[in-house]
Amino acid sequence: MDITTPNRAPGATVRGIKPQQEGAAPVLAGQVAAGPVLYARFPLSPRSLPPRPPAGSTAGADDPRYAVVAAAVDTAYYLGRYRDIAEADMDPCRHYYDAGWKEGRNPNPWFDTGWYLEAYPDIRDAGINPLYHYVVAGKDEGRLAQRPGGLRRPAAEQAVNPLRIAPWPVAPPRAPLLEAEDIGAYLHKALPGARGIVLAASHDRYIDYTGGVQVLIADEQRLFAANHVIYLHISPALARLTLDPEQAEPAELQVVLDGVFIGLVKAPALIQALASLADDLPAPRLFALHSFFGHRSSDLVALAQAMRVRDSVFWVHDYASVCDGYNLMRDKVEYCAGPPPESLACMVCVHGDTRPAYLRRVRQMFESLQFHVLAPSRAALDIWLRAAHLPYRTARVHENAMLEPQPPGPARRRPKLGTAEDPVRVGFVGFTTPQKGWPLFLDLALRCRDTAAYRFYHFASAEALQPMRDLVCVPTKVSASNRMAMVNALAEHAIDLLLVLSPWPETFSYVAYEGFCAGADVVALADSGNVADAVRRHRRGVVLTDAAALDAFFLDGSAVSYVQARAGAGRETGRLRLTGTTATVDLAQDGRSLPATMLTMAPSLSLLVGGQTLLPARRADSWSFRLPPQAGRVRLMSSRVLPEQDGGSRARVGVAVSELLLDGTPVPPGDPRRVAGWRSARDGVQWTDGDAVIDTGGAGTLTVSLRLSRHYLRLAMAEW
């Protein structure tokens, strides 16, 4: 079992942290976690943290009010945020004290000047510097320095349905508009010697960006090219964060052929070009769909069909096939697991009202193209299978990259660890967005500002950095020519703990792997998908339930004890091997697994009694329903059913019932009370077809035990 916290006395409770129970079930994405620490490679023990020495500020000592304000102004933050003050070479404390607060400027990341004055009109009317008031009185009076709702509230307020955002042009200026004949001419030129052709689609012109998916596409193109396979890539000329609505005016596409942008083409012209060339195109022909945002589903289907592709591949780089809120963050604030579109979560979420129509279009595409579904991680595939409910030909895990661990370095003593002389180095990589967990990182850094035990680092491109006191900003730019820039920067600053706090299940997360390669351990949250899985798999970090557990891990000193233990084991690094994504998938392996090994995944059971839906109480693999009096015939529904893999049919598979009890008495397979919707039994296990009728008579409780497995679709090539 890989989720223990070793070297802790059984049952001992660390301040604020309950120990993980031995033998507790592994926690997967989407499940409720059992305790604050889900996994920690090294022992955690609390310890007292040294205070941070006060920042030496003597300016304005003769004006006590000024001294109070100046001590609370974060000069790095102020100069970083207000470029005009920096350029005018003004003293930020003096500026805020004299003018900045009247101009609504914020003195630091934790005090909102405008909000304070709006929320407390007595302070506004008195003309008092609000920061001064907060520090000397407001704080003790219970007044708040920031608008309530935390850092997630602005995200919720800014959330908007992507269909309500006008599409934006992304094509290069003066790009030529190609006709069908032009495309034909380009392809004809590429045909001699070609041993296959790939039509690939994604949301942008991958050759000009260095994000995760773009890098993968560039790699697979190069790998295909090395094997003499033509790679024709399309992306929309007008970008959208959802499918492009079907409309009369044809869509315009950007075309990149074998890594070179050749121009724009209207979708019907491209369809025509591929159809007329279809007899001449080399086999095999493959359609690889990396992202359909900005595309019209009808165009994608028509293109693949015009080219007469042998196989279509769909990549689960995100969850756009479950919802156009592609990272399944309800209202951009919380992971929602892609609930049924009719759920309250969807009703309230900005994506909810258009989701049913969106899903219909996605479904049409999947029904037409019979995809091989490829997920870069087990976590992503599990979620996709549970939440997407789409037909497919095969489904499997195919990692984007693999970590090759290097032998650990020598054990190191760090006697001063957790002091100002040798603080634990804590890093964050990338954009300051909620979906990357920046608010949690920022909040943690602010909470830890009174201790010298930690030093916080932010690694990102220069324009994404947000300077503030006690945060080391490291401008780092990963580019096609320097893919190791982040790994090198993390290693150079000897980051101990990299916080990858994605609040949604990342399908892969390069950042986590960059951290591993650089010798950092990763701190992740539950529900972070492959981040948490990778931490466990590589035994390289800590998985915590939530933000409160994260705070506790740092504030009670457990983080210091962890890093101390880690130093004793020697620093581990690694090398990342990219797999080549689509170019290394062997589609001859059809992903078939024996039906006997298919087992139920998270089944989302409910009971239909008359017109009423009852939800069960779950205990391990048993689900109990309290029945109303004389419930009689009821229907056991499993809304999330396991898809059958042979032939892609998924309609008739429900859940594998190992035991059915009415008031504690077994109702075995073959019992007439298993009225309808039951398939044949094997070894005491009987499958339902997803909607099984049970005659409960006058029983008060119905308990169903299911045979569950989380190991599913194991394929040799996908396993590490």
Place this chain on the structure above:
Amino acid sequence: MTRVACYSSFNYGYLSRARILAKTLKRLHPDWDLWAMVVDREPADLPGDALAGFDHILEARSLGVPDFAAWMFKHDVVEACTAVKGHMMAWLLDPPDGSPGYDKVIYLDPDIGVFNPLDGILKRLDHGSVVLTPHQTEPNSTELAVIDNEMTSLQYGIFNLGFVAARRDRTGRAFAAWWASMLYRACYDAPERGIFTDQKYCDLVPALFDRVVVERDPGYNVASWNLSRRTLRFGMDGGLRANGSPLKFYHFTKIGKIGDAMTQRYARDNVEVYELVNWYKRELLLQTVPEADRHKWAYGSFSDGTPIPKPARVLYRERRDLKAAFPDPFDTRRGGYLAWLRAETDIMPALADA
């Protein structure tokens, strides 16, 4: 089969809210009869489907309230929309035309959104006769919260009358008749007299009637007045719960600056509350009927269009001689109450100056 009626009371200015109520309730209880008690006159240009979410529409003047014009005149819009609630409940339990009454009748304010089935209320009415939901069901501990919540409830009523349910039995009927009579007598915003519209009277209900159920499930009537003790959370199944109980209905009281201030004071970091309020604000825009928004409340002005100031209503309430002299105080065709006000008081000129 039990016949259930749910009703709401509003003027056309509140139509967008009422439409959200109808939409969210009908989704869960398509078999209930939904009644609109409209305290207004229909705007001439109102689109035909403006009230399509309701099964039945009844205008207040058709309720059969004695001396309707005089009675209506005594109330401002909020008071008027609450004053009819008792009569409407009695009407639905025992329609005056002798048609069969409803077995169970539920009132919901138009600014309520229903999120999970209200079957629990029907169950309560299997044994109880009246169901009320208190503003608070858990004590507060901080001074500010006690002032905002406990002390306010002492002044304005323990139970929130955005919801009340009654069964068609002896006690349910007696409650409806008593409530209607109290509201006929005085349904005013006058806490200094111990009255707050239809609500404060109901503090007496558990004392005056048997089989009164105080529904304390935290999933009912969640609003800014109990957010200090309730937390909303979405589950992975997409369900929404308040303190772990499925959220049955949320009372979107005073959406706007004042309501938002109280909501954020107590919702604090419970971001789900803001999400829900954001949804309601979006839905309000979607459900807006511009013709209704432009419409002026029918009982807000004299028959010549002159707006009625509140002091004119208060004076009319207090002086029996005025009621005798002007049985229809809205009517200005022969001068009427308006002419008298202009001649004998400074109420109308003061308004004109303003």
